[in-house]
Amino acid sequence: MRFVIFLFLGFFFIGLQTTLFQALPEWVGLPDFLFLLIIFIAIHFPAAKGAVLVLIFGILLEAVSGYFMGIYAIAYLLIFFMVKGLAAGLAIDETNLQPPIVAVGYLLANGIVYMCTAMLVQNNLMPWNWGEILQRLLIIIILTVPVSAFLEMLWKRTAKKDNSHNFLLFQPPRGNRYRHR
């Protein structure tokens, strides 16, 4: 259930980023909700499910962005496993630790995409534009806390749904339900 919900959310975010967000004024930049979703998945999802989700997001993005296939999938999977590794050792699910992780991850993801493209096309590459990268980085840092809060809420709500649907484990309370009060 969660897997499907987060998959649809990825679709929704890519749809937003390639259409409605393109109409935003240039000084606002382009918020990368998908990247925040990937970081959230890396922190919360189990490795196998999360990796499959991230791979699907990479393929979806490649279908509408860039000209070489496989680059986004690789970049996002590397970031996913990096954050997953960090999450095992640090409590990065805490809100105040997420913006720095997102910032470093975002720069790294861009670096991987840039390097892979540079290896494939050599001269025909867009110049590394610090101004635009830092602008997008700032937006993504600002958005980290509210988006994480939204995803956290969704995560908890879907957990409830998961339990209620699992009728084999769910047992209605028996006896006097006021006894523990």
Add this chain to the structure above:
Amino acid sequence: MRKNKGQTRPIRIIIILVIVLPVIFYVLASTIGRKDFSLPHRLAIEMLGPVQTAFSKTLDLSSDIWHHYLALVQVSRENDQLRREIKHNKKINASFREAAAVNGRLQKLLDLEQSVKDPSITAQIIGRDPSIWFKTLTVNKGSSSGIAKGMPVINPEGVVGQVINVSPHYSKILAATDPNSAIDAIVQGNRTQGIIKGNGRGYQLLYISRENIVRLGAHIITSGMGGIFPKGLAIGQIAKVIKRRRGMFQKIRVKPAADFQRLEYLTIILHRKPMID
């Protein structure tokens, strides 16, 4: 409860090692560095297309409401400006008609063959590249409409780019402003040939030697040499010319004829023999 967890863990690890990891490696190994869509990418664009179409329609609807209802305050001002523009355009139109008539006569005099125009198809842009590094567009027509890789894409203002990937109902277009795009071009005034390459926001005209005199504002058109774009399509106007002390060539910046920020509908020329790999 603990026993259950202990039992499921090895099964999970086996599932990851036997199914998930090989699938991920297979997908990555079969797609990385490819320019063509693989099956997962074709599926991805087919599934994303309707989402993008829905969002684009929402955007169109909201901008329509904005322009027709909320921007009424500016209508009278715009009206005056449009009247002035109509007068100006009428003058230009008259001179164009004259030029077209002269052109027609010259063509007959020179006994030039009438160029047979290829059929074309109009498609709507439903998505734009969200990344910093690439300039691509997604349109709502694909191979089922006769579109194939390598076909040139234009709009009434001029050259826009060329098709790089197709799925049955959607296509991805490499904008001419992308650094990977290269188009054979001619400076309309002095017929100097060069290559137009994208630089993200505009174009650069390459391989124009220092001896050639290129004037600011000169129009650049397609040469028809590359075999992709028909001859004579507007590309842009020369915006800046830098002549360095050293080097064989000039550095020339070109302002695109097409306004890439406001593209909505594109015309794809259904060229019979796409030229790119």
